[in-house]
Each structure stands twice: as C-alpha cells, then as structure tokens.
Amino acid sequence: MLFNSPTYVNWFKKTNILSPAEGEEKNLEENQQKKLQESMSELLRRIDITRRARFACSTRLRIYFNKIQNLIVFYNILVVIISIITLYQFYNNSAEWSTYLTLSISIALSFFATHMGGKNYKEKAIMMESNGHHLSKLYGKIEMMKVKSKIDTDKVADLYKEYERTLVIVENHEQIDYLQAKKVKRTATLDEEKKLDKYYKKERRMFYLAYIIPLILGLTILVTPFFL
Numbered sequence: 001m002l003f004n005s006p007t008y009v010n011w012f013k014k015t016n017i018l019s020p021a022e023g024e025e026k027n028l029e030e031n032q033q034k035k036l037q038e039s040m041s042e043l044l045r046r047i048d049i050t051r052r053a054r055f056a057c058s059t060r061l062r063i064y065f066n067k068i069q070n071l072i073v074f075y076n077i078l079v080v081i082i083s084i085i086t087l088y089q090f091y092n093n094s095a096e097w098s099t100y101l102t103l104s105i106s107i108a109l110s111f112f113a114t115h116m117g118g119k120n121y122k123e124k125a126i127m128m129e130s131n132g133h134h135l136s137k138l139y140g141k142i143e144m145m146k147v148k149s150k151i152d153t154d155k156v157a158d159l160y161k162e163y164e165r166t167l168v169i170v171e172n173h174e175q176i177d178y179l180q181a182k183k184v185k186r187t188a189t190l191d192e193e194k195k196l197d198k199y200y201k202k203e204r205r206m207f208y209l210a211y212i213i214p215l216i217l218g219l220t221i222l223v224t225p226f227f228l
Helices: 004-014 020-087 092-117 122-147 155-169 174-186 189-227
Strands: none
Touching: 004 020, 020 174, 092 174, 092 189, 122 155, 155 174, 155 189, 174 189
16 A cells, blocks of 8 residues: 555656556566567467468479379370371271270270369469468568567457468368478478478379370280281
C-alpha cells in the first residue's frame, strides 16, 4: 500500500525509477514480447522450409512431365515404324502376327498417355510454384514485423491463420520434396541424403525400363521372322 500511494508514485516518476507494480508490468510485457518473437521465429522457420519444399516439388513435377512427354514421343515413333513395316508386309510370313502385336502396343500406348495426362503434372507444378511465391511474400511480411519494437498478439495469430490458409490452397508436397529442400538448404542429414539418392536411382531405373522393354519388344517383332 505504501508504494502505491500518490507520494511514492510521483517520486518514482520524477526519478525515472519504476515502482514495483510498474516494474512487474514491464517484465510481463517484455516476457510476452519475447514469446511473440520466438513464435514468429518458429513461424518463419516453417514458412521457409515449406516454400522451399513447394519450389522443389514444382521443379520435380516439371522434370517428370518432360520425361513422360519424351517417353510418349518415343512410343509413338516406335509404333509408327513398326506399323509402316507391317503395313507394307515387309515380312510376309508374319505380317498378321506382327500386326496384332502392333495393335496391342498402340492400345497400351493410348492407355498410358491417357493415364499420365490425367495426372496434370504441369498444372500441379504451376500451382506449387505459385503457392511457394505466396509463402515467400508472407515470409517477407513477417521479417518486416520482426524489426518493430512491439509486436501485437492478434497480428501474430492472423499470420498463423494466413499461413494455414495458404497451405490448403494446394495439395501437400511429397516427403521427397521436403528432403530436397533440406538438402538445398544444407540441413539434411546423411540418412536423408541417402533416401534422396535412392529415390532418384529408382526413378532412373524405372525410365530406363520404360524405354528398353518396348524397344526390345519392337525389335522382337521385326527380327522374329528371320527365325521362322
């Protein structure tokens, strides 16, 4: 009661010394600001790794889309070559047999092209890139807020809500994109880098087989008549 009397309050103000009540209030405010700063730093960390993963996903999907398109072109060329040969009955004895195989390959190609085209890799890549740019803008907004002397609690809550809203605009990226983002940032562990290498090796094997198997089948159609 003594420290809260008008006489002591005026004395504290004149001497620029905080009263116990004011000192406690200031400590509470400083602790709150410290927690808000930590919360914003954590939000910045999340946004940074998420936007990097979004960009990594966009790059991966674009590359995959180009590989699929090249593969479809290769299949088309292969089918056209075989079709021309069977059309002119280059190998008379097995023309009918090779025609059926050519038709089977053409149908399989149509199903493959329809299936891969339905996945919309290019459109997903564009959406992921756009989402990454939105997250980058939010990242810059938070960095600007951090330099202010005082941070408002409601504004921090609004930033978290904006982050969540931005995330749900597109479907989430894959785990491999998160690992790729960590590798670019040089924060990936040795095990995570091994997982990345394993994933890309598996993808390369898959595309090698996608080229080799139809090629072997096509060559078999053309060469088999020599052994009949």
